[in-house]
Amino acid sequence: MAAAAAGATPATARKALASTTSALLSSSPALRRRSLSCSAASAATAPRIAQQPPDLLRWVQREGGFVHPALRVADHPEYGLGVSATAADGIIPPGAVLIDLPGRIPLRLRRPADAADALLMQLADRVPEELWSMRLGLRLLQERTKSDSFWWPYIANLPETFTVPIFFPGEDIKNLQYAPLLHQINKRCRFLLEFEKEVKQKLGTVPSGDHPFCGQDVHSSSLGWAMSAASSRAFRLHGEIPMLLPLVDMCNHSFSPNARIVQEGDVESPDMSVKVVAETQIDQNAAVTLNYGCYPNDFYLLDYGFVVTSNPYDQVELSYDGNLLDAASMAAGVSNPNFSTPAKWQQDILSQLNLHGEGAVLKVSLGGPDVVDGRLLAALRVLLAADPDTVGKHDLETLMSLGTKAPLGPTVEASALRTVLALCAIALQHFHTKIMDDQAVLKGEPPLTTELAVQFRLQKKLMLVDIMQNLSRRIKSLSPEKSTA
Numbered sequence: 212m213a214a215a216a217a218g219a220t221p222a223t224a225r226k227a228l229a230s231t232t233s234a235l236l237s238s239s240p241a242l243r244r245r246s247l248s249c250s251a252a253s254a255a256t257a258p259r260i261a262q263q264p265p266d267l268l269r270w271v272q273r274e275g276g277f278v279h280p281a282l283r284v285a286d287h288p289e290y291g292l293g294v295s296a297t298a299a300d301g302i303i304p305p306g307a308v309l310i311d312l313p314g315r316i317p318l319r320l321r322r323p324a325d326a327a328d329a330l331l332m333q334l335a336d337r338v339p340e341e342l343w344s345m346r347l348g349l350r351l352l353q354e355r356t357k358s359d360s361f362w363w364p365y366i367a368n369l370p371e372t373f374t375v376p377i378f379f380p381g382e383d384i385k386n387l388q389y390a391p392l393l394h395q396i397n398k399r400c401r402f403l404l405e406f407e408k409e410v411k412q413k414l415g416t417v418p419s420g421d422h423p424f425c426g427q428d429v430h431s432s433s434l435g436w437a438m439s440a441a442s443s444r445a446f447r448l449h450g451e452i453p454m455l456l457p458l459v460d461m462c463n464h465s466f467s468p469n470a471r472i473v474q475e476g477d478v479e480s481p482d483m484s485v486k487v488v489a490e491t492q493i494d495q496n497a498a499v500t501l502n503y504g505c506y507p508n509d510f511y512l513l514d515y516g517f518v519v520t521s522n523p524y525d526q527v528e529l530s531y532d533g534n535l536l537d538a539a540s541m542a543a544g545v546s547n548p549n550f551s552t553p554a555k556w557q558q559d560i561l562s563q564l565n566l567h568g569e570g571a572v573l574k575v576s577l578g579g580p581d582v583v584d585g586r587l588l589a590a591l592r593v594l595l596a597a598d599p600d601t602v603g604k605h606d607l608e609t610l611m612s613l614g615t616k617a618p619l620g621p622t623v624e625a626s627a628l629r630t631v632l633a634l635c636a637i638a639l640q641h642f643h644t645k646i647m648d649d650q651a652v653l654k655g656e657p658p659l660t661t662e663l664a665v666q667f668r669l670q671k672k673l674m675l676v677d678i679m680q681n682l683s684r685r686i687k688s689l690s691p692e693k694s695t696a
């Protein structure tokens with residue numbers, strides 16, 4: 212729905228991106244520059260920019276970095292490359308420094324040193340803040356085109372392609388079946404197509420010596436590569452300045468990580484360093500993992516190109532809408548719901564919850580650690596309550612918490628939870644396929660992009676079913692005679 216409103220469909224935007232992929236291969240010779248093209252033939256599982264990239268670990272050490280002697284970069288069976296402890300060395304104790312990068316190794320946007328840098332910054336300023344990965348991506352692309360880049364050993368080890376949905380075939384974008392994500396993908400694809408034009412216009416007549424990409428043409432596909440490299444590998448440390456951290460970015464993700472990143476010194480200071488420190492004991496052969504962030508799968512797929520199964524932070528987004536709530540509560544057997552026509556005292560509380568009036572934020576969610584969005588839960592409780600006096604005895608925090616058992620009594624609580632149950636059922640119906648259909652597709656070992664799209668929607672549905680079971684248990688635990696609305 213949202214994607215249609217935004218204009219071009221993700222599928223058409225994707226087609227245009229795909230059609231520029233071959234145009235990316237620019238081969239006109241020039242000094243001081245490295246072609247943006249690269250051969251697809253390299254390691255079968257994870258093709259890298261260079262067919263035989265330099266040893267990243269040794270480069271970090273040569274440039275003054277520290278790497279714990281027990282660590283290696285090795286193929287992970289499912290996640291591409293990863294950092295792991297060797298079988299031979301002993302266990303690594305908690306607190307041990309695993310990697311230490313001096314300030315010259317991280318790659319980030321820098322203050323302009325010449326005309327090319329100044330142009331790059333002007334382009335970066337044209338990118339909206341929410342697409343910070345494109346800003347950093349421009350810097351990466353600048354270094355990728357230089358033949359003598361300090362960061363070449365790092366760049367040579369980067370993946371040649373990414374599994375983020377801007378590169379999905381149109382069919383697999385449709386396979387996601389989830390409007391908020393389709394909207395984001397569409398936005399990114401349209402941005403890349405527009406930005407390609409802007410970059411071409413800006414750099415069209417710039418002489419090669421002042422050109423941020425050494426005179427090479429930049430297309431939406433190369434911009435997409437750079438944006439995806441940055442979004443899937445950059446870290447935002449103190450000061451929120453995103454940086455690419457060579458070798459550190461070979462560590463894969465876990466919500467129960469055994470390591471964490473520590474920044475020492477200010478980002479701008481010359482003695483800044485970035486360390487990876489063992490959070491727990493790291494056994495022989497164990498992978499070193501970092502937590503990329505406690506986010507839903509939308510974020511993981513859009514920025515990193517993977518889906519976390521049983522992600523405790525996954526959510527389904529919906530829009531707070533009185534008519535939808537009336538329909539849901541009637542379907543749940545709640546008599547005379549008045550979500551679309553709240554009384555004045557109820558409107559006042561909805562305003563406090565930022566669900567009513569000017570500037571209201573109507574996006575609410577189901578799932579994640581709270582199970583039900585606190586603002587949605589409070590609104591339901593308040594709108595189902597008969598009088599302002601009972602409600603007035605509780606503060607908003609209590610009304611927003613599912614942990615507080617039935618603050619307005621079991622009858623209101625049962626009706627509120629039943630309405631949420633019905634909302635879950637409505638959300639489930641928005642997916643065109645059933646859980647069993649998705650499981651059957653996955654059993655058939657489809658192409659990777661189909662697998663990711665189907666896994667994404669399956670995880671959302673399984674999460675909704677979990678919430679429904681959770682709420683049913685809560686409704687049952689309310690006193691039996693009052694839980695029937």
Ligand SMILES: C[S@@+](CC[C@H](N)C(=O)[O-])C[C@H]1O[C@@H](n2cnc3c(N)ncnc32)[C@H](O)[C@@H]1O
Pocket residue numbers: 257289290291292293370443444460461462463464465514515516517518
């Ligand atoms: C920061 S890089 C880590 C190094 C990467 N594996 C490589 O081969 O270069 C992040 C990427 O690793 C993969 N990855 C990391 N953790 C993962 C996980 N828990 N599940 C699936 N893929 C993961 C994804 O492709 C992700 O975009």
